[in-house]
Amino acid sequence: MQKKILVLVCAILALISVAGCGNSDTANSGKKVLRMAAQDPQVPLDPQKHTYSHLLKISDQILEPLIIAGDGGQLKPLLLAEMPQLKDDKKTYSFTLKSGVKFHNGEILKSSDVKYSFMRLLTEGKMGNLIDMIQGADKLEKKESNDLEGFKIIDDTHFEITLTGPYVPFLAAIATDYVVIYPEQACKAAGNDWGIKTLIGTGPFKLEAYNQGTSVILVKNENYHGVAPKLDEVDFKFIQDPNTQVMEYQKGNVDLLQLDSALYPTFANNEELKKDMHSFSPYGLVFLTMNTQKISDPKVREALSYAIDRNAICQDLLYGTATPAKTFIPKGLLGYDEGAAEYAYNPEKAKQLLAEAGYPDGIDLVAQDNTKYPTYSKLLVAIQEQAKAAGIRITINQVDNAAWADMKHSGKMTMAVSNWYIDYVDPDGMIYQTMSEKLTKQNSNFYADPIFNNLLNTARATLDSSQREAMYKQADQILTRKDYAAIPICNETMFYLAKSYVKGFNVDSSYRYYFGTTDIQK
């Protein structure tokens, strides 16, 4: 009897040992499978309707826009035979589709699919503002028309798009991962299943399965119109806890993951992980946004800027993973002012400015903290402590993400640490989309300087690059050095872990994960 029990226990232990070991799908099946730890997007995989970055990491492998922005923002045709031609009226672009591009279901890409996708984005999507300068877009959005007047189909591979006026960032805007092209018939037929059971694009990988809450499995598109993908399969495993993600990586169950910034100090000196850690700096910044109606005196806002020790924040709080920001438009984008002086930390100067503004005994301010981002919560506490030396007493109110979004968009926010990462590689995507008069109301900022807004509106319609650059530099100067309507704090660096056998992969400044050229070489 005892012998039998012993044999049984040994068998169970052996089974557990075999099943529990981390294993490589590549070794077992001969297939090249990349396994990425990811967060559950919780929504249909439809980037026209949902804009979460977790979703884009997946959809970018399946769906494609007409044009793609390479590293550094260089635009290249993707589904087009060549870059669109701008006509003499400076507002009409002619497009020619690349011939023979097939969707995953075998259908040939046609001009009508592009028009359908643009119209769907305008009427049902969340980022319709990227293309709302197309003639007739406003009527379509308001349901006053059933057609997109400015989109003219010439034949199956040729079409023209006419804008309401010259708009330089247009091509960059349609190169984003929201302006993707869907096959009209299949998308309509799928209805509410689009992005759940069905998602068809032209990308290097096809959706094999979306196991909601668990994983997404993509398989190689054998008929891909570009360079054939080297991977046979990409598996996104939804692992909610960042610590568990790292443990799965250490165990060899995932090959790639984006490291949660809060975990960087824990693993930065881990010899095993250090060699696999890679950094990237997306175009964007962390800044202090303020309600300029509630904190209406620019001198108070300037005092706040002097009260922040950006170097201490970057070195001590963020472990050297960020650099102090000195402009709103980040390095790498047109309009970045290389010569801008670094912000000084000077509590005495801050006190003097407060006295000039009528607050000789200091000032009480309220800030809202979004608990979804623990790193920014720490950052706000640091600012609270630093500002005390300047006589600025900040009360922090913690709110969850839903309450935060509500307060922010309904103008109830006073001050907060916020960030912005561009959707399209153009200064317009950085400064217009956050600080233009049209959009500051929904950011609780309410900044509305006429000269600043005139610069932004003129710059987006100016074709001459050097003129645009000068305009953006001037606008940035007004925003962050004259009116202090937004106070730049730092430019973050982000990290991902990739096994040494994962080749041909990097994340560029536009924050795009792309596995079309990735390989596994063991």
Next chain:
Amino acid sequence: MLLYIAKRLCQTVFVLVGITFATFCLINIVPGDPVQVMLEKRADPEMIQQVRHELGTDKPLPEQYINFVEGAVKFDLGKSYFSKEPVMSMLLRGFLVTAKLAAISFLFAVTIGISCGMLAAIKRGKPTDSFLMMIAILGMSAPSFWIAIILQIIFGLKLNLLPLSGLDQPLCYILPSIALGTRYAASIARITRTSMLDVIKQDYIRTARAKGVKESMVFIKHALKNALIPIVTLLGTQLGNMLAGSMLIEKVFSISGIGKLAVDSMTNRDLPLVQGTVLYIAVIFVVINLIVDLSYALIDPKIRYGKGA
């Protein structure tokens, strides 16, 4: 007995209506608009209004609540604002995951808890008793997420014996079940010991021993059966808690159960899903309490439900 069940079920209806009404009021009082969360960057007034209209959140609140109740009666809890999936199917999927995990954790907790409690009672005052009760206090004091992480590090990462996360193979259930069940096992052990010590002083136990009944039979058949009522009451509450989902354990082990659904729905202010999960949890507790009450009669024939119950 049937009359008693009917009465309890009638009470249940009022309880459920009360709970859903309270949830509906609270979710509409706390700050946070699901439409603002959904729209993120495109939260301009026109778009907000359009989405509110699509979701039906622009209707008067009483109308929204009545619509929810009407749907619930027909087992239609609406669709999630975010995933657009019917709430019923999301709950069912979450329930299947949570129920499997809860069943294994419950089995683990009951087996370990009752056997340790009995052993401690038998060895009362001896080192075994002290040792087991010390372990029980540790088990009750240690947060379940901490136990989960320690188990992951030891058995998942260092010894490489068990999977770290997910539930895609049977072995995946071992670590989360232990992490979830440890605290419950500890409290079962303590209450079993106390209850057993009360019972083994009784005359009928002495009588059984005097009749020459084997000591193991005295403990299992005579003592344990009579000590079961407080244990069963505790087990009912514990099973309810397990079936309601454990958000921390589910997060650490990447399990998409009811706990994750509840947290996600609250974070996003996804009202249909919040209502659905709250209703589910309420139903679970009501049903389990009813079963526990009815089981008393089976355990102790002196307890009967009837007109006077």
